[in-house]
């Protein structure tokens with residue numbers, strides 16, 4: 001028998017979450033963002049459920065785009081980071097992909113390519129994130145160049161927000177976008193999950209939600225999405241495979257990072273950092289065991305971790321444990337570990353068996 005760990009995918013939650021996005025952005029088309037292997041859920045497992053109600057898929061790996069096309073998706077596919085070398089344009093052309101364009105060299109490469117059909121492009125503006133995109137003062141000339149190219153079909157304006165989930169909001173970047181596009185009339189695609197939920201004036205023609213499709217909070221705080229109807233898509237669960245009865249002073253695990261203050265029963269769970277559970281999660285990180293919330297004790301090992309069984313004295317070998325999911329939001333686990341649900345979901349290890357729940 002394999003180790004008892006698995007990740008259950010609640011596919012119906014994808015449909016629910018997409019419906020929530022539609023409610024928040026009723027007049028925009030939706031790019032369902034499925035980069036990073038659908039935020040760790042497995043592109044091949046989730047795309048059919050999302051396809052029912054999304055207008056396109058956005059990702060950044062050319063191989064994932066080809067996989068999606070060859071799996072049967074005939075609608076739009078957007079390459080969020082554009083292409084990385086001119087030769088990529090052959091595949092972009094063959095598979096009818098939409099590509100972001102963020103640099104002059106990419107415009108040049110498109111101009112020189114031999115294509116079967118003009119490409120739809122997303123002209124990317126750097127509005128303050130300072131990762132990819134044309135500087136605001138360069139956007140106008142990039143647009144003038146792009147619209148003259150026979151190899152370019154439709155052009156959409158794209159930009160990305162740095163603080164749509166925080167108190168700074170989008171005001172500063174929206175001002176940059178308005179200024180840079182004063183003399184340019186293009187359809188817009190600006191909003192990530194946070195902007196889609198919390199800054200509706202950014203929505204434009206297309207929105208690009210990612211993490212909320214999977215039921216996690218863009219802010220890292222589950223309370224921020226608790227009232228939206230968004231539901232977790234992944235439940236990571238395992239079982240207790242060992243019990244230890246500690247006495248005062250007994251220590252636990254690598255580095256003996258935990259010492260019992262008194263008599264204490266702990267459980268050993270078949271889940272470790274090689275499954276994608278964060279190794280830096282400190283003692284006190286929440287875990288759901290047998291109907292109650294308890295917490296980790298000591299270091300997370302590669303294949304195992306230890307949890308306090310004081311609140312669940314009935315727990316024994318074989319008892320169910322939820323690491324995150326429907327009973328324990330991934331955001332709560334991530335917050336305790338000093339990270340975001342994004343990181344935990346995308347880090348799910350390939351060795352964890354996936355169980356599909358329709």
Ligand SMILES: *Cc1c(COP(=O)(O)O)cnc(C)c1O
Nearest residue numbers: 033080160192193208209210211
């Ligand atoms: C990842 C990403 C998104 C989606 O972000 P979420 O915060 O998960 O909604 C949107 N746009 C771009 C360019 C991205 O890289």
